[in-house]
Amino acid sequence: MESPLPGNSSSDLKMVIEGLIRGREFTRRLKEIINKPLGGEVATIMAEGLVGKIMDSFSETLSVINSDDVRVVGTPSSSPEDNYSSGSCKSSTLKDRRGCYKRRKTSETNIKESSDLVDDGHAWRKYGQKQILHATYPRHYFRCTHKYVQKCQASKQMQKIQDNPPLYRTTYYGHHTCRAFPRVSQIILDSPMDGDSNSVLLSFDQNVNHNYPLNSYNNDPTFPSIKQETKDEVLNFYPKIEDQIQSSSSDYFLPAANDDRLTPATFEASGSHMTAVVLSPDVMSSGVYFSCTTTTSNDNLEIGIDFEECLCNFEGYSL
DNA sequence: AGGATTTGACCAAT
DNA sequence: ATTGGTCAAATCCT
Numbered sequence: 001m002e003s004p005l006p007g008n009s010s011s012d013l014k015m016v017i018e019g020l021i022r023g024r025e026f027t028r029r030l031k032e033i034i035n036k037p038l039g040g041e042v043a044t045i046m047a048e049g050l051v052g053k054i055m056d057s058f059s060e061t062l063s064v065i066n067s068d069d070v071r072v073v074g075t076p077s078s079s080p081e082d083n084y085s086s087g088s089c090k091s092s093t094l095k096d097r098r099g100c101y102k103r104r105k106t107s108e109t110n111i112k113e114s115s116d117l118v119d120d121g122h123a124w125r126k127y128g129q130k131q132i133l134h135a136t137y138p139r140h141y142f143r144c145t146h147k148y149v150q151k152c153q154a155s156k157q158m159q160k161i162q163d164n165p166p167l168y169r170t171t172y173y174g175h176h177t178c179r180a181f182p183r184v185s186q187i188i189l190d191s192p193m194d195g196d197s198n199s200v201l202l203s204f205d206q207n208v209n210h211n212y213p214l215n216s217y218n219n220d221p222t223f224p225s226i227k228q229e230t231k232d233e234v235l236n237f238y239p240k241i242e243d244q245i246q247s248s249s250s251d252y253f254l255p256a257a258n259d260d261r262l263t264p265a266t267f268e269a270s271g272s273h274m275t276a277v278v279l280s281p282d283v284m285s286s287g288v289y290f291s292c293t294t295t296t297s298n299d300n301l302e303i304g305i306d307f308e309e310c311l312c313n314f315e316g317y318s319l
Numbered sequence: 320a321g322g323a324t325t326t327g328a329c330c331a332a333t
Numbered sequence: 334a335t336t337g338g339t340c341a342a343a344t345c346c347t
Binding site for chain 2 (some may be wrong): 338345
């Protein structure tokens with residue numbers, strides 16, 4: 001099998017996986033402590049220590065990911081264009097281009113299944129829907145909103161594969177080459193890199209709902225439609241983003257190397273439950289992300305960090 | 320009015 | 334011939 005990480009050393013991948021495994025182990029221990037009814041002060045101290053270790057694992061892994069263009073899953077391809085067969089589009093007039101397209105060949109994919117439609121942080125534009133043979137539910141086709149403005153080739157397909165309980169399959173194709181960051185409200189991440197594991201501050205706007213609202217003119221009631229990005233949501237975090245898009249600057253949006261404070265993240269909040277998905281800008285198109293869930297109840301704060309998602313993306317690849 | 324979604328048509332792959 | 338992926342006009346929403 002060819003290396004899953006072209007342009008990236010296997011030692012880096014190994015470090016990422018080890019960091020994730022470490023994090024998972026720390027999380028497991030933390031869960032044990034939390035589940036004990038009477039932990040006392042000792043348990044609190046132990047829990048705090050584990051949280052610190054978990055955050056360290058996050059930071060170390062993110063720094064590795066940030067330092068290189070990690071590609072995680074699928075079959076490597078030399079360029080986005082290589083994902084498509086050569087089309088036979090000869091006419092240049094708009095009207096004559098109808099039906100003229102480059103059909104996707106076997107390309108780099110990342111398949112994800114989940115029971116709910118979690119916003120992956122990218123701006124998608126739906127361009128088609130198709131009833132697939134022997135499938136109960138139609139398949140929905142999405143392309144990156146910035147496909148034409150920034151020539152971003154990323155696309156995805158979403159399909160409901162089960163109703164009760166609901167299960168959705170999302171297949172990602174290609175990488176995001178666009179410079180627009182995932183939708184964020186307002187994020188202040190006081191980096192744990194300074195060693196103070198308790199100094200993580202997450203600030204977000206509760207009014208922004210990143211879940212998928214039902215669209216009134218979506219003809220498929222079983223499939224919620226994607227929330228469209230708003231200009232304000234992007235500008236909140238990168239005030240000059242619009243100017244940069246127009247000037248085609250290539251560097252402005254990139255956070256400084258290894259600067260975790262600028263790592264983009266998305267948040268979902270419902271009731272007392274909040275999920276933060278932190279993405280590395282270099283790999284967010286690869287579907288690599290860390291999921292940190294916090295649940296607040298009265299005076300208690302529970303923190304769970306889900307490394308399973310990350311590890312799943314690395315499964316099947318040998319170092 | 321501008322932008323996003325819907326949906327039938329078109330085309331390539333099988 | 335059939336099927337899946339994409340295009341683009343029509344439609345809808347903000």
